[in-house]
Amino acid sequence: MRIDVYVPLVLSALLAAISPAIGRYLAPAPATRALTLAAVLSAASTTWALLLLSATLITETPPVEAQARQDGRRLAEPVPETVAYAAVLVLALVAYRLQRVLRAQHALRRAQRRLCESHPSDAELIVVDSAVAEAFAVPGAPGRILASSAMLNALEPAERRVLLAHERAHLTHHHALLSVATALASAANPLLKRLHTTVAFLIERWADEHAAHAVGDRGTAARALARAALTAHSTRPADRLAFTDHTVTRRIAALRTSPPPNLRVIAALVLALGASAALGAADATNDLVELLARALPW
Template sequence: MRIDVYTPVLLSLLLAVVSRPVARSLAPAQAARALTAAAVLTAGATTWALVLLTVTLVGQAPPVVADAREDGRVLPEPVPGTVAVLALALLTVAVCRVLRAVRAERATRRTLRRLCEGHPPGTELIVAASPRPQAFAVPDTPGRILVTSAMLAALRPAERRVLLAHERAHLAHRHALLVRAAGLAAAANPLLVPVRTSVAYLVERWADEQAAGAVGDRGTTARALARAALVTHSQGCALHFTDRTVPRRIAALHTTPPPHLRMIAAAILALGALPPLCAADATGDLLRLLGEVLS
């Protein structure tokens, strides 16, 4: 347990380091799925490792120590007491962060649902009268696309088709679930924030590629993305505009799509599977130690 229980943390750092190179070199769909799965597995393992470290405080409880002294036994100390207390504090913070992320996600979904109220259930496209150019994929049942009149007015007809194809790709491939899963993983384990950022970028690249395929013109798709970025007044609006990612996405559309490399995707999944295996081994060690303490 002395080594295995800390290994998920080290592997979290490794996953964070490789996430951006993977996002650049691998097909967006493949990379997004692999990184999300690895992040969820790693976050679960690191959270469980904190639980294991916290449980070692049982061996330091006054009743347990008193019983051991009466029996003349020396209690094993799997980890220092300060480490166990720190793990308890980190676990508390992780739970609070996850709860806060869940509440924020629910609030966002409620807001988007309210904006779609008053329209027939089968309506896919909802145009809202607003001077702010924005576009959203609303992941409901069924999914809807919410676009402001300002955004439609800013785009040419071919670029509007790109916009709608982009948002349809988000809905068809359930990108919101991937982003939400990566976000919760990063909330539980802040070391995975770079992975969350990579997944958010990848789902946009994925939708860009789907839109380019739907309209049959990568150049038009790149122009639509650039125009949407220029008319957007705030971050996180149309086509997930941010200063850092839009130039990369436009540049990617002017090149050939990245390849599907199964070996790299498999390596990422294997990296994500290692933390749970280490946590499972640490669990077995702790159970044996607790058996000695409580016997």
């Protein structure tokens, strides 16, 4: 346990470090799925590792120590006591960070639902009369696409089809869930913050590729994105899956080139990192169970 319990932390840092390269060399859809699942596995593993470190404090309780002295046994110290207490404090911080993310997501979804309340339930597209140029997907059952009149008026007909196809991709592929999953993983393990940023970019790239395929013209998709970005208001609220979010220039450049390859072996390696973190946590769990079995009077 002295080593295995720290394996998830090391692997999560490695996963975050390589995530930008994964986003550059792998198609957005498999890259997003692989990184999201690996992030969830890593975050769960590191949280579990913190619980294991905290659980070692059981051997420091007076009843256990008294029983050990009475039996003439010497209790092993798997980790320093200061590390165990630090793990307890970090767990409290993790719980606070997770609660903040969940509250923010709940407030965002509630605000989005309010925007749609006065419109027919079967309307996919909701047009808001606003001078602020924006468009974003509103997940739910059914999912909606909300676009301002300023945004639609700024685009040519073919470019509007790109925008709508982009937002439909967010709804069809449940991108909001992937975004929330990596946000929670990053909250539980701050080492994964860079990965969360990468996934946010890849989600938009995924929708861009979907839109380019839907209209059959990557050049039109690039022009639509460029025109929308130039028109969009600079003070758009954050945390929306919006058409002009997340490093627009890189997205336009990607649409000007051929689609990236769908290399499954790279996705498999990413998932292997996440699985390895889980295996390290499982091995540490087995070590702790054996330790407690020797320490506790049954």
